[in-house]
Amino acid sequence: MSNVSRGPELMEKLVSLCKRRGFVFPGSEIYGGLANSWDYGPLGVELKNNIKMMWWKMFVSRRSDMVAIDAALLMNPKVWEASGHVATFSDPLVECKACHARLRADQLEGVCPTCGKKEFTEARAFNLMLRTWLGPTQDDAAVVYLRPETAQAMFVDFKNVLETTRRRLPFGVAQIGKAFRNEITPGNFIFRQREFEQMEIEYFIREEEWEAHFEHWLGEMKKWVALLGVKPERLHYVDIPDEDRAFYSKRTVDVEYDYPFGQKELYGLAYRTNYDLGKHEEHSGAELKYTNPDDQKEKFVPHVIEPSFGVDRSLLVALLEAYDEDEVDGESRVVMRFPYWMAPVKVAVLPLSKKSELSEPAQKLAQQLREADFAVEYDETQSIGKRYRRQDEIGTPFCVTFDFDSLTDGAVTVRDRDTMAQVRVPLDKLVTEIKQRLA
Ligand code: GAP
Numbered sequence: 001m002s003n004v005s006r007g008p009e010l011m012e013k014l015v016s017l018c019k020r021r022g023f024v025f026p027g028s029e030i031y032g033g034l035a036n037s038w039d040y041g042p043l044g045v046e047l048k049n050n051i052k053m054m055w056w057k058m059f060v061s062r063r064s065d066m067v068a069i070d071a072a073l074l075m076n077p078k079v080w081e082a083s084g085h086v087a088t089f090s091d092p093l094v095e096c097k098a099c100h101a102r103l104r105a106d107q108l109e110g111v112c113p114t115c116g117k118k119e120f121t122e123a124r125a126f127n128l129m130l131r132t133w134l135g136p137t138q139d140d141a142a143v144v145y146l147r148p149e150t151a152q153a154m155f156v157d158f159k160n161v162l163e164t165t166r167r168r169l170p171f172g173v174a175q176i177g178k179a180f181r182n183e184i185t186p187g188n189f190i191f192r193q194r195e196f197e198q199m200e201i202e203y204f205i206r207e208e209e210w211e212a213h214f215e216h217w218l219g220e221m222k223k224w225v226a227l228l229g230v231k232p233e234r235l236h237y238v239d240i241p242d243e244d245r246a247f248y249s250k251r252t253v254d255v256e257y258d259y260p261f262g263q264k265e266l267y268g269l270a271y272r273t274n275y276d277l278g279k280h281e282e283h284s285g286a287e288l289k290y291t292n293p294d295d296q297k298e299k300f301v302p303h304v305i306e307p308s309f310g311v312d313r314s315l316l317v318a319l320l321e322a323y324d325e326d327e328v329d330g331e332s333r334v335v336m337r338f339p340y341w342m343a344p345v346k347v348a349v350l351p352l353s354k355k356s357e358l359s360e361p362a363q364k365l366a367q368q369l370r371e372a373d374f375a376v377e378y379d380e381t382q383s384i385g386k387r388y389r390r391q392d393e394i395g396t397p398f399c400v401t402f403d404f405d406s407l408t409d410g411a412v413t414v415r416d417r418d419t420m421a422q423v424r425v426p427l428d429k430l431v432t433e434i435k436q437r438l439a
Pocket of ligand 1: 150181194200312
C-alpha cells in the first residue's frame with residue numbers, strides 16, 4: 001500500500017513531474033504563459049490518446065447500439081439560443097472592491113482570496129461562452145461562439161444520423177472534441193481550463209424506459225473509472241438536488257473525486273428528458289422525431305440520457321492515481337503505476353553500454369518492437385539504474401536490457417516496473433512475451 005500523502009504537495013509534485021518529463025507544459029511559456037492554458041507534451045499526448053482510444057472502444061466500437069460523429073466546433077449561433085446557452089449559461093461574477101479581482105460569487109467564502117478584503121460588487125450573470133467573429137466583418141451579425149460543450153451537435157445532427165444509419169431506439173451518439181468556456185476562475189492545473197476536451201454520449205430512449213437506462217449508464221461509468229485505475233473509496237456519486245439541477249433535467253448524478261484540493265466533479269450523468277431535441281425542433285423548424293419502424297403511428301421526440309466525461313479530468317485523475325513513491329536499495333523512486341493499456345511508453349530498450357556492438361543491435365531491436373506496434377523508447381545514456389528510474393517515473397511497464405551476453409545467448413533481460421523482477425527472455429519470444437504480459 002502506497003503511503004504517498006494526498007495533500008496539496010501531491011499536486012506540486014505532479015505538476016513538476018508533468019513538466020520535467022513532458023506530460024503537460026504551461027501553454028505559451030516562452031511568452032510568459034497564457035492564464036491557465038496547458039499544452040500536452042510528447043508523453044501527455046500519448047497518455048491522452050490512450051485514454052480517448054480506450055473510451056472509444058468501451059463506449060463506441062465494442063457496442064452495437066452506438067455511433068459517433070465529429071462535428072464542427074463553430075456552429076450556427078441559433079444553436080446556442082435554442083439550447084438556452086445564450087440566455088443562461090453563466091456564473092455569478094463579483095469584483096473585489098479593493099483589488100478588483102474577479103471572482104465567482106458561488107465559490108466565495110466571504111473573503112477575497114487575492115487581498116483578504118471583504119467588500120464586493122453586486123453579483124452579475126457572466127456568460128461563459130467565448131465569442132468570435134466569422135468572416136471579415138466584426139459586427140453582431142458575424143458573431144459565433146466556440147462551443148461550450150460537444151453535446152449540442154449530437155442533437156443538431158440527430159436527423160442526419162437517424163436517416164443515414166436507420167437506427168432503432170435505444171441508440172446513442174458519441175463525440176470526442178474540444179469545448180471552450182470563459183471560466184471566471186480557472187485553475188488547479190488541468191482541472192478547470194478555458195479550453196478543454198470532452199467525451200460525451202447522448203443516448204436516445206423512450207421516455208418510459210429512462211430509469212433503467214440511467215442505471216445502466218451509471219454502471220458503465222463505474223466500470224470506466226475502475227478501468228482508469230481509480231480507487232473506489234475516492235469516488236462519490238452525488239445525486240444533485242432539485243434546486244441545483246438544470247430545470248429540464250429530471251435526475252443528475254455527479255461523479256465526484258477526492259482531488260488533493262478537495263472533493264469535486266469528475267464526470268456527470270444527466271437525464272435531460274426530450275428538452276434539447278424539442279427546443280431544436282421549435283427553433284429550427286426541422287422535425288426531430290423518431291418513427292417506430294414497426295408501427296408508423298408511433299412518432300415522438302426521443303428522450304435522452306447524457307453521460308459526460310472530461311478528457312483532461314480523466315487524465316488528471318489517472319495521473320493522481322498512478323503516482324507512487326517507494327524505496328529501492330535505500331534510494332527512493334517515483335513510479336507512475338499506470339494501468340498497462342494507458343502507459344504512454346510500453347517498452348524501453350536499454351543497451352547496457354553505449355558501445356556500438358551493443359547499441360546497434362539494441363536499436364534494431366527497438367525498431368522491431370515499434371513495428372510490432374509497441375510504443376518504444378530507446379535510451380543509452382547514464383547508468384542502467386538511472387535509466388530504470390527514468391522509465392519508472394513515466395510509468396513504462398517493461399524495460400528490456402540488451403547486454404554483452406545477448407550477443408552470444410540471443411536473449412535479453414526484461415524488468416517489470418512494479419515487481420522489479422528480472423527475467424531472461426529469448427529474442428525470438430520477446431514480442432509474444434510482452435504482448436502476453438501487457439494483455
Ligand atoms: N453536456 C453536459 C456538460 O457539458 P458539464 O458538467 O458542464 O456538462 C461535463 O461538463 C464534463 O466536462 C465535466 O464533468 C468535466 O469533466 C468537464 N469539464 C467541464 N468544464 C471543464 C473545464 N472548465 N475544464 C476542464 N474540464 C471541464
